Amino acid sequence: MTPEATGILATIAAVGVESFAQLFLKIGASGGAGILAGPWRARAGRIAAGSSARAWISLGLLAYGCEVLLYTLALHFLEVSVAFPLGSLCFVGVALLSRIFLGEAVGRVRWLGILCIIAGAVFVAL
């Protein structure tokens, strides 16, 4: 595998982990599992730690710790002006997770904005 491919794979892995880290921090910042959409709230409620804001924040920090390692690896192989825009795929991940798990209203304009950001990131990475 070429160094660039390794860097891109590490960046994509970091994007996935960061999307979940953001979701966990949002749940923690909102006081716990009460912010989750119906079915997910019920599932989280079955786990004792699921209702604790501190547990969600800890989970988010753990995910960020993993992201630090993955992104440090990515930056070793890629220019920051390439790795950072590639990380913009996180906006798609976060929007999807926000829609699915938090029931946020991610409408057409917000999706259009996200697509513009992704298109921009592709140009920046050229």
Next chain:
Amino acid sequence: MKSGAAALPGAVVVGLVLAVVLDTFIQIAWKLAVSGSPGGAGPAAAALGAFSSPFFYAAMLGLAAQLFNWMRVLARADLSFAQPFTALSYLSVLALSARSLNERISAPKAMGVCLILIGVFLISRTPFRSPPSADEPGAVRP
């Protein structure tokens, strides 16, 4: 187009601006930390090299400040609204990395920055907070 910008609380605006500034600082410090490791070294050696750099710890300090700031933003706004605003740091990171790390800003990169700014503008015109869902009796979305 429905606008949510007018009702955006000052605390969210300040938090989003601070998030962009901190993000820029973190990215540059992180890259400087990684740049200090030998070019031919493996990933483990590169990571160890980065961890021994003061720039890495500056980046970590920035991350801690960012976490504190970000939790305050997330408590007040939708995640899918607030998070895309961090894309504004592309502009500052590109400008600073071109200046301090001697990286090139080509015409496509400049066009990409414009597209990102349009995207962030579009998102800023959407409501910053979703209404509570019907299955949340009595729940108030912070």
